[in-house]
Amino acid sequence: xxxxxxxxxxxxxxxxxxxxxxxxxxxxxxxxxxxxxxxxxxxxxxxxxxxxxxxxxxxxxxxxxxxxxxxxxxxxxxxxxxxxxxxxxxxxxxxxxxxxxxxxxxxxxxxxxxxxxxxxxxxxxxxxxxxxxxxxxxxxxxxxxxxxxxxxxxxxxxxxxxxxxxxxxxxxxxxxxxxxxxxxxxxxxxxxxxxxxxxxxxxxxxxxxxxxxxxxxxxxxxxxxxxxxxxxxxxxxxxxxxxxxxxxxxxxxxxxx
Numbered sequence: 001x002x003x004x005x006x007x008x009x010x011x012x013x014x015x016x017x018x019x020x021x022x023x024x025x026x027x028x029x030x031x032x033x034x035x036x037x038x039x040x041x042x043x044x045x046x047x048x049x050x051x052x053x054x055x056x057x058x059x060x061x062x063x064x065x066x067x068x069x070x071x072x073x074x075x076x077x078x079x080x081x082x083x084x085x086x087x088x089x090x091x092x093x094x095x096x097x098x099x100x101x102x103x104x105x106x107x108x109x110x111x112x113x114x115x116x117x118x119x120x121x122x123x124x125x126x127x128x129x130x131x132x133x134x135x136x137x138x139x140x141x142x143x144x145x146x147x148x149x150x151x152x153x154x155x156x157x158x159x160x161x162x163x164x165x166x167x168x169x170x171x172x173x174x175x176x177x178x179x180x181x182x183x184x185x186x187x188x189x190x191x192x193x194x195x196x197x198x199x200x201x202x203x204x205x206x207x208x209x210x211x212x213x214x215x216x217x218x219x220x221x222x223x224x225x226x227x228x229x230x231x232x233x234x235x236x237x238x239x240x241x242x243x244x245x246x247x248x249x250x251x252x253x254x255x256x257x
Contacts, residue, residue, distance in 0.1 A: 006239040010035030013086040014236065015078065017069055017126060018096035020047030023145060023197060023228055027093055030229030031236060032058045039082050041067035042096060061086075069096045069122030072129075079129050088137060091236045092130045094123040094171075095145040099164040103156075112163045119167035120174070127178060127189075135185045142178070143235045144191040146171045148251045151193060158212055168193075172247055179245030188244040190235045195251025197223035218253035 014031045018024040019040035028038050032055040040048040040055070040062065048064035055062040065081060067074045082089055098118040100111040127142055134140030150168025154161065172191060179189040196213050214220055231248055234240050249255050 001238065007233060007237045008035060009091075009233070009237055012036040012090040012236070013039070013082065013088055014091035014093065015039045015041065015082060015089060015126075015130065016093040016095060017067065017122070018042045018145075019093075020044050020051055020064075023194065024093070024095035025051050026225055026228050027095065027232040028055060029058070030233050031091070032060045032062065033229075034233050034237070035060065036091065036236070037061040037086060039063060039065065039078065039085075041065045041078050043068050067096075069094075069126055070117045072125055075125045075129050078126075079133065083133065089130055089133050089140065091141045091143070092126060092134075093143045093145065093232065093236075094126050096122055097145065099161050101159075101161050103160050104162045107162060115163035116167050116170075119164070120170045123171055123174060127174075131178075131182060131187065134187050135182070138186045140185075140187045141236050141240075142187065142189045143232060144171050144175050144189070146175070146191040146193040146247060148193050148195050148249060148255055151247075151249070151255060155212070175247065176245045183244055188235075188240065190240070190244060191247045192228065192231055192235070193247050193249045193251070194228060195223060195249070195254050197227070213254075216254050216257060217251070218256065221252060223250065223252065 014036045016024050016028045019028045020042045028040055031038050037060050038055050040052045042048050045066040052062040052064040065078055067078045098115050100115050123144055147168040149165040150172050175189055175191040231250055
């Protein structure tokens with residue numbers, strides 16, 4: 001296979017949750033640029049519709065749909081509509097996420113439950129429902145968006161988010177276990193653990209600890225609007241067909257310090 005073919009997604013069908021902004025939008029655009037048809041979903045339909053229209057301008061097929069990943073009916077609706085439109089699902093990106101900043105001793109139980117429900121249960125529900133399709137196909141790529149916060153503790157001077165850290169650690173373990181369970185069905189399950197990217201979710205954190213984060217990053221910068229596209233494409237494309245159960249860290253080298 002030619003090297004260009006190893007990174008070609010022409011005709012593939014991808015679902016990107018939380019695709020209406022931030023990292024999900026970046027990944028959706030990257031997939032479209034590689035030729036994939038992309039379904040964009042999140043709780044905010046208007047943002048997804050805007051992204052979807054942009055993807056169509058790239059030259060692929062796309063549609064937007066509202067989805068709360070913690071709601072099994074919403075999840076089933078996304079999968080059903082994707083199958084009705086395209087007949088298959090080749091790639092799933094579990095990107096929808098939530099966070100809550102508070103001292104551990106002050107963390108409201110409802111906030112903890114919300115973060116765990118979106119980040120962990122939502123990833124499970126989407127993977128389970130899409131996975132049934134992929135098992136029938138005997139092929140598929142699942143990419144979970146974890147975080148470096150799930151790999152280690154975070155400095156309380158600028159990051160008090162024990163629910164988020166815990167949830168992303170769970171996503172990492174979920175990724176590894178699901179890879180072992182579904183490898184027999186030709187399904188690759190991997191995760192990306194981003195470092196600090198300027199997004200709506202991370203805005204407050206970067207305002208508070210931005211300089212300390214930069215100083216703790218060997219490359220001396222935050223992630224850009226292009227820094228996840230290549231990694232996500234690699235994990236979605238034939239180039240990664242012999243990789244599963246892995247976590248790729250994209251953090252400018254901060255985890256090495």
